[in-house]
Amino acid sequence: MKELETKYLERLSDLYPTIAAASTEIINLQAILNLPKGTEHFLTDIHGEYEAFAHVLKNGSGSVRRKIDDVFGNTLSSRDKQSLATLIYYPKAKMELVKKTESNMEDWYKINLYRLIEVSKRAASKYTRSKVRKALPKDFAYVIEELITEKAEINDKESYYNSIIMTIIRIGRAEEFIEAISGLIQRLVVDHLHIVGDIYDRGPGPHIIMDKLATYHSLDIQWGNHDVLWMGAAAGQRGCIANVIRICARYGNLDILEDGYGINLLPLATFALRTYQDDPCTCFKLKGPEKPNKAEMEMDLRMHKAISIIQFKVEGQIIAQQKAFHLEERALLDKINYEKGTIMLDGKEYRLLDTNFPTIDPKNPYALSEEEEDIMERLERAFTGCEKLQEHMRLLLSKGGLYKVYNNNLLYHGCVPLNEDGSLKEVELFGKKYKGKKLYDALDSYIRKGFFALHEQEKQNGRDAMWYIWLHPDSPLFGKNKMATFERYFLAEKETHVEKKNPYYFLLENEQVVDTIMKEFGLNPEKAHIVNGHVPVKRKDGESPIKCNGKVMVIDGGFSKAYQKETGIAGYTLIYNSYGLLLVAHEPFESTEAAIQKESDIHSEMMVVKRVLERRLVGDTDIGKELKEQVKDLESLLLAYRSGRIVEKL
Incomplete structure (x- = not known):
């Protein structure tokens, strides 16, 4: 030694x-x-809502406004504070608006430069000069450092700072400087960002969110079930590919694939229009906003049905190949009586709402037709060959994992699989048994194998594991007894749509169970918290995001517009600064244009989850x-x- x-x-x-x-x-x-410890910002279940995401990222869930309040107190009116906040969020667009009405721009520049410098001083005060220097925008690094650094040796400080500011204005660089210092403030108010899963699906811009995250200064990502689904698709897993396209079709977001990632859907569209041209596809109604173009709507409906049928076939093939998954009862196409138009489920016969299956051979229902096989081969090549998609998946792999333990907080997206009595459920995966943390670690490893394993069977198992994570009852990212996709499309009986949740979701108020989970991940239950996403908190029904005497925080409040009728809000976010934990409930985001023109921030309510007696320092992290x-x-x-x-x- x-x-x-x-x-x-x-x-x-x-x-x-x-x-x-x-x-x-x-x-x-x-x-x-x-x-003082840096501010951590927690977001989850963004689901492609890039405008709301970008705004919450800019305002740090109210961190920028709190910093403005700290600096100016009652010396600025509420309206002036909001104008300054909007300038920090959207400097370029805000200045374009101001120039249309402001007669003396020189005075406006001077006033706002002073205000921005004061806010940036306060934001920089909790960091070393070295760390601030690394965050400074390149073009104005020296000047900003001069302006935000106290200089004891200068007698007439006001004259010194004033001469710098007047020079910036005189040489025509005020607007560029305001943009730079606004970006610095946004950068300094949040030290680290946690994304607790589900960047993808439902909303129109997950690719835009991923581009933004790729440039963010400090972050980690806990994969959600929808993220793992896209990872599986990017790795070429057919069940994942079909699910990704089906969900994009269902929410009217096929543009994500075609325009965002350049994946050619024309072969699928051509096949769908020809195969289902006389089919109204009424069971495949879209959930997204109504499209004004009727022909486009009808094409999306047919593509929705076409990829759904392909999905059920492909998934049946995976179930047959991966017998260790024990999902035989979820292969449903062989349980249909095609002559009667019925299906047998759990010993009961149900009538199908749609019986038009021109591509299904009743004797071999999981076989793809020649054209369907050609479509899947093309899609497989498109997903695995798309450089932008692969780049985004590399970001998820390098910055992400199924869980994270950070500063006494345990972060994960779904649930820890439990038995009815609250004990950790043992799960079999490729012939080995795991539970608790070991299950998470094993699944995390298989996801990475799906991309990087050299042995072909290991790689295939890794790819299939991503599909398993998406819908298996024992998956910590799903946590229900079944995914009732088929039943929701084809059966009217609501009892067939029910997806029974894992006991985890009913035991979150049980302190003994929560303490067991924390200990399993190496945490002290007296000091730790669980930060959980995945299941929207229905605040309108009186549900609280704070569970188990503050030990658990479920921060999915409905970022996705598709959930906001259920939840009554537009998402929870969490702030953990040197003073404690703040849970922020957001009202729906109107639009970026409204945020700039009306200076309308996202209205947010804050709840103090935990206030520390002594301010937390870096040494405590x-x-x-x-x-x-x-x-x-x-x-x-x-x-x-x-x-x-x-x-x-x-």
């Missing part, structure tokens, strides 16, 4: 070659440990633990230098 320690310290001495260098770094790290370890190692290096065990590299 002594030899290994010496080797490690020798490597460390390459970075800190002298006593002075090691000492300086210890002082720097100790200073960071005593700064997971990063703080790492920094303390670095200090410890550097102190060992100092001792080695001073004892002569390691020689300084002067």
Whole structure:
């Protein structure tokens, strides 16, 4: 061990070659440990609603407005504060509007530059100068640093700052400077972003959200069931591909595939129009907004039906191949009596609402027709060959996982599979049994195998595992006894539509169960919290997002417009700053245009979940633990230098 320690310290001495260098770094790290912890921002179940997402990201769930209030208190009117907030969120668009009505732009620039500088000073105050310097926009880094840094040696500070600001205005760079400093404020008010699952499906812009996340300064992602579905599609898993297209068709969002990712759907459209041209496809009504173009609506309906039938066939093939999934009862096409137009489920016969199945051979119902096979081959190549989609999946893989433990919070999207008595449910996966954390780790590993495994069977199992995660009763990202897609399309009887939830969802108020989950993931139940997405909280029905005496926070409040009638709000987000935990309930977002022109922010209500008695410092966080370890190692290096065990590299 002594030899290994010496080797490690020798490597460390390459970075800190002298006593002075090691000492300086210890002082720097100790200073960071005593700064207030950075603000963490939690979002979940965004479901493609890119405008609302972008706005919440810009305002930091109210963090920008709180910073403005901290700086100006009662010295600015509420209207002026809102104008300043809108300028920070949308600087370019806001200035274009102002120029149409403002007669003296020089004064306007001067007033707002001073205000923005004061806000940025306050936002930067909880970071080291080094960290702020790294966040500064390149073109104005030196100037902004001068303006936000207190200079004790200058007597007439007002004159000094005023001369810099007037020069910025005089040389015609005020607008660019305002854009730069507004971006800096947005960057500084949130130190780290957590996305607790479901970026994809339902809304029109998941690809736009992914582009935005790719440039975000610090984030992690806990995969949701819809994200894993898209990952499976990108890996070429046919069941996932068919589900992705079906959901896009159902919500009127096929543009995501065609325009967002450049995936050619023309072969599917041609096939659907020809095969179902006389079929009204009434069971496949779209959930998205009505399209003004009737022909386009009719085409989407037919494509919706065509890909749904293909999906049921493909899924039947997967069930036959992966017998270890034990999903035989969910292969339904062989349970149809095609002559009578009925299906047998759980020993009961039901009449189908739609009996037009021109591509199904009753003797071999899961076989794709020649044209369907050709379509699936093309789609498989399109999904696996789309560079933009693969780039987005690489982001999910590099920044994501099925769960995360961070600063005493356990983050995951769905549920921890439980038995009725609240104990961890044992699940079989490819011949091995797992439960709790080990189940999450195994599934996470299989997802990565689906992309990177060298052995073909391992890779195929990984791909099929993504489909398993999407709909299996034992999946922590699904957590229901079945996915009743077929029944919802084809059967009128509501009892067939019921998807029974895992006991987890009924035991969230049971402190013993919640404590068991926390311990399973290595957390102290007295200090920890679970942050959970996936199931919308129906606030209009009186449901609270805060469960189990504040130990669990379910923060899916309906970001997706499709859910807002059920929930009564437009999403919850969570803020964890140095003072504690704040849960924010958002009203629906009108539009970006309204946010700029009317200065209408998302109206939000805040609930204090936990207020700490002493302000949390960096030293109290997971990063703080790492920094303390670095200090410890550097102190060992100092001792080695001073004892002569390691020689300084002067």
